[in-house]
Amino acid sequence: MPGPLIHADADAFFASVALRRHPELLERPVVVAGGPVVACAAYPARAHGVRAGMSLLEARRACPGLVVLPLPGDEVEAVSDALLRLFAELVPAVEPGSMEEAFLDTSALSWSAAERLGHELRARVRRELGLPVTVGLGRTKLMAKTASRAAKPDGLRAITPDEETALRHHAPLGELWGVGERTRARLELAGVTTLGQLDRLDPPTLHRLCGTTMARRLRAMADGTDDAVVRPVRARRTLSAEAATSGWGRPDRTLAELVDVVVERVCHRAAEAGLAAATVTVLLRSGGEVRSGGEVGSGGEARTVRRGRLPRPGADPAEVRAVVSELLADHPEPPEILSVTLGDLVPADRPQQDALF
Structure with missing residues (x-):
């Protein structure tokens, strides 16, 4: 049986980069902003309901002790490049999902070896770049990303094949990676709120509600045949x-x-x-x-x-x-x-x- 994939995601990336220069603020509610709007909120600020996209005025009302730091735009880009280079040192293929997250190909490893690599990755990023990173392991990209979401912040979680079937069946549509609000709303009107409930819809109805591409993707998610291939930058x-x-x-x-x-x-x-x-x-x-x-x-x-x-x-x-x-x-x-x-x-x-x- 092939090993898992890793999804590695730097936590509150913009805020974490800014906080490298301000370690005394690590436990404080901090946001970074490039103007009058929150670009990223550190987790202590999120605990007060502060979120990216919120105006600073709203954020300060929600959290009177809020600390605002400048958005470290150029530094963020440089740290992103360094993060992806570090990933590439550890595995044969890396597929960036954004500037702070990527899928890593560990399919040639056993589950235990991949988990050890995940711990090593988190330790190296912390030591060399001063950033917290959450790691998820799963048989497919969906499972790996689901695992990393569950492990945030600054954790590691594996969704094993034994857990996967039940998790897929009960997975809420609103928590599925890449499923938009409009698709979810149309399916909910048809009485479908989880992946397991897709069986209530015949293929023509599912295609009509979601379109051909999304219908196939949802069906693959439900059947466990969704994407498990890491496509490197070179591709x-x-x-x-x-x-x-x-x-x-x-x-x-x-x-x-x-x-x-x-x-x-x-x-x-x-x-x-x-x-x-x-x-x-x-x-x-x-x-x-x-x-x-x-x-x-x-x-x-x-x-x-x-x-x-x-x-x-x-x-x-x-x-x-x-x-x-x-x-x-x-x-x-x-x-x-x-x-x-x-x-x-x-x-x-x-x-x-x-x-x-």
């Missing part, structure tokens, strides 16, 4: 990085400075993964009015998306910067957030004629 088709113009207590950056930071970051990630890009996508976000060629994003934010191609496949910062600068030539004012995505990625050692053009 990724895109890589992104972003940075903000300013932060809480941090001076503004010019657009050129912002471009330099983001381009260096995303090109470094591509080079580390041995990937070459063919396309570049630039996303600018702000809370102001939509500019020419822009669109309205979620929450009413202004979004401008522009795309270009590199002269040849690669991840050279100078070439990527030139494309980004050309795409932003008529956009002199810096946005609140700039994101650069390298797309159509292929292994850098593949002949150039094989790249997508």
